[in-house]
Amino acid sequence: MDLPWDYSTWKPTAGVFEWLGDWKKPSKKGFAKLKLQLAIPARNVRDHPHEPRFRFERGETLYRLGYPELAAGDFEKTLMLIEYGLDFSSELGENVRVLGIQESVKKHELSPEVTQQNVSDLLNNLRKKTYMEYINALYKIRAVPDILTLCKEALKIYPRDPEIRDLLEEGEEAYSEHAAEARPSLAAQGMSLDQYAWGMVATKSYPWTPPALRTRDVETIASANQILDSCSDCLEIRHSSLGSRNGTTQSFGMFAKRDIKKNEKILDSPSATGTSNKPATGQYCYNCAFTLKKNQVFTFTCCPTMKFCSEVCLEIANGNYHKALCGKDFSELYQAASSQTFSESSKARDNLVFLRLIAISLQAGTPPLMTPPIAWLGANYEAQSPIPWSRGANIIGPLRTLQILGVSIFAEDYDIWVLQTMWYVALHTSQENADVKSEKESCPKQL
Ligand SMILES: [Zn+2]
Ligand SMILES: [Zn+2]
Incomplete structure (x- = not known):
């Protein structure tokens, strides 16, 4: 973000569609100022990835520049860092506190108890500010259910806070108003409110993308x-x-390249990106997501729950992602993907596509956006229509997946704009596997 980029490549995602609340596009002059302002926390976040104040500042600036989905990611990480910082027994918390915050209270030569209290107060103030800004950003993505969850989360920490209570009330109003508007068209499509895609974000290429x-x-x-x-x-x-x-x-x-006959098979290859939400049932190939034949199943001795339809698929898995996944427990992701609740299972299924992509990149040892197939597709992901966004699918799920894979979620290679770009690529190119589409409970996906 602190690399060179200019006005002509700036395409904010906010303000493209009429969502909830206004986002005022800065003038060309205002843009220049914000761009300079962004470079400072962007550099600081890279140099001090565990300092919550820098994340918060970058989130605020990204919001003003019209990237609420990226601001949301920074605010989520700020909240996580504050949580670590308030835990005086956590190792990562030491990194959070050791920087600016601790220094500013140290100057006064206070007792350890008072210092600890002051650090906690500072972090707590920042936490409330972060919740407020986070909620504001989510209005620009129309993620109303996430707004309600965040308000309730904040109220557990600040139970009598009038500002957060007001925000919850506003959120509930926005929810009922918008739900009333959406219901007729949902009913016409035979869908319930639970299946409604609340959060939406425009698909734009980020200007600092190399x-x-x-x-x-x-x-x-x-x-x-x-x-x-x-x-x-x-x-x-x-x-x-x-x-x-x-x-x-x-x-x-x-x-x-030549004339194609009617009913001719034109593409015959499992790719490395088919996913199914029920690998352990042994119904679907872990690699291509096609239905397994009873007497023709291939596995690894180290990971017997990964079952494959053919030696080719087993080899693709081994050559592309098995090593990154080997020995790690992803059962919580698969459980969520098999949930009976539509919104939970659809978020988790998208997360399984993300898991596959990130595993391919980890095994290849290259940054995610430089790794095929993401790199092949990354140049072409802008689109006219918005794509769904939710805190669970776009932020919490990917961060949790990275944690299970043993990757530092605060590392620059996995910055939220990188994850969001991967998301755009995956959504614009993924398709449900036609042969198994009828098996509703499985929902395999393939890029
Ligand atoms: Zn297969
Ligand atoms: Zn293994």
């Missing part, structure tokens, strides 16, 4: 074609003018 990740060079396309060649004898990726506004061939498309 240029190499925003363009696809000859080599990228050649390597994608090489892989395509191994699973299809009739398809190739070429430049295309389709979808381009000025008729140029900046886009890419998939073309037939």
Whole structure:
């Protein structure tokens, strides 16, 4: 974020759609000021990843720049860091306190008890401010159920706080008003309010994304074609003018290399990105998510719950992600994905796609956005329509997944804009596996 980027590449996600509450787009002058302002906490967050005040400041600036979904991520991490900081027995808490906050109270040479109390007071004040800003940001994404959850969480800590009580009341009003508006169209589609996608965010490329990740060079396309060649004898990726506004061939498309007969299978390959929410039932291949045949199941001795339809799938898993997952317990993610509650299970199923992508990147040892297949797709994810957003699917789920994988969630490589970009890529390119779509309880997904 503190790398060079300019006004022409700035495409805020706020203000694109008429959600709830106003976000005022800064003028060109205001933008220049905010961009400079962002560079300071952005640098500080990189140098001091455990200092909650820097995260909070960066979140505030990102919000003003029109990125409420990124501000939300910073506010979530600020709350987590404060939690660690208030736990005087936690090791990470020491990192939180050792920086600016501890220093500022040390100056006065106070007793350890008073110092501890002052540190707690400072962190508690910051926590309340963070909740308030977090709630405000969520209005710009229309994530009303998350607003209510956050208000209730904050009220447990500050039970009689009038400002938070007011926020809860406003949130409840917004919920009933919007629910009343949404109900008729939901009913027409045979859906309940539980299935309604509240949170929505516009899909925009972040301006500080390194240029190499925003363009696809000859080599990228050649390597994608090489892989395509191994699973299809009739398809190739070429430049295309389709979808381009000025008729140029900046886009890419998939073309037939020869005439294709009716009912001919044009693509025959399991990719590394099929996921099913019930791997332990032994019904679906862990790699391609196709239904397993009873007498034809392949497994690893170290991870017997990962079952595969073929040696090819087993090899793909081993070559791409098994090592990153081996020996780790993801049962909580799978349990959530099998939940009877629609909103919980759909968030968790998306999280399983994220788990696969991040495991591929960890095994490859490359930053997530540089790792195929994310890198191949990353240059092309902007879209006209918004995509669903929720605190569970976009922030808490990915952070929890990273923690289980043993990755530091405060590391720069896993900054929230990186996770959000992965999310855009996954949602714009993922599709349910047609052959098993009818098995509703399974919902396998494949990129
Ligand atoms: Zn398979
Ligand atoms: Zn294993």
